[in-house]
Amino acid sequence: MAVPFLMLNRCFSSSSAMTAAIKNVTIxxxxxxxxxxxxxxxxxxxxxxxxxxNEDALKKAQAGIQTSLQRVAKKLYKDKxxxxxxxxxxxxxxxxxxxxxxxxxxxxxxxxxxIVENIDIKHKLFSTIDR
Ligand SMILES: NC(=O)c1ccc[n+]([C@@H]2O[C@H](COP(=O)([O-])OP(=O)(O)OC[C@H]3O[C@@H](n4cnc5c(N)ncnc54)[C@H](O)[C@@H]3O)[C@@H](O)[C@H]2O)c1
Numbered sequence: 573m574a575v576p577f578l579m580l581n582r583c584f585s586s587s588s589a590m591t592a593a594i595k596n597v598t599i600x601x602x603x604x605x606x607x608x609x610x611x612x613x614x615x616x617x618x619x620x621x622x623x624x625x626n627e628d629a630l631k632k633a634q635a636g637i638q639t640s641l642q643r644v645a646k647k648l649y650k651d652k653x654x655x656x657x658x659x660x661x662x663x664x665x666x667x668x669x670x671x672x673x674x675x676x677x678x679x680x681x682x683x684x685x686x687i688v689e690n691i692d693i694k695h696k697l698f699s700t701i702d703r
Contacts (some may be wrong), residue, residue: 596620598680600673600697602633606686611637614666615644619669623686630669638664677701 582663597613598611599606602622616619624630641660649656670676687697 573699586689594681596680597621597682597684598676599684599686599703601685601688602629602669602690606684606690607636608623608632608685609641609686611663614663615641617666619666619668621670621680623670623673623676626671630671634664634667634669637685673700674695 588632595618597610597618598621599610599613602610602624608655610620610622614637622630622633624633638660641663642656647658663675675699683701685694685697687693
């Protein structure tokens with residue numbers, strides 16, 4: 573089911589060989605976990621697609637990530653606010669939002685599931701992805 577966050581942090585480490593192998597990351601579910609994973613992946617240079625069930629959920633995920641990035645930027649670029657703004661803008665430019673599950677998993681390097689904790693819904697999702 574959901575991949576442990578620490579493992580993902582290692583997986584998305586910007587200096588690892590994984591970064592070269594994994595360019596496109598698709599995350600199904602943009603709630604608390606999915607948004608956090610999406611942020612880390614986009615920050616480390618990956619093209620990220622978040623798949624959600626509706627526009628509102630996508631907008632909420634994007635807004636949450638933007639707020640969190642601004643917080644990170646304040647810390648990382650305390651004395652260089654322009655660099656901080658660029659960091660936020662560049663990271664957000666790698667973030668794509670979609671409601672098209674099938675299209676989003678077709679040409680991606682890794683799919684990460686982060687939807688609601690409901691085994692039947694997860695089974696249904698995985699069988700759709702497999703197809
Ligand atoms: N929050 C945590 O601390 C934590 C820790 C470890 C594991 N997990 C697991 O990670 C998963 C996600 O948890 P969360 O806290 O992010 O939940 P959440 O409720 O914040 O987010 C789940 C998101 O999935 C979306 N969603 C539901 N069905 C979907 C579908 N078919 N396709 C696309 N999106 C769909 C919902 O709209 C929602 O935005 C759960 O399985 C949870 O048990 C969570």
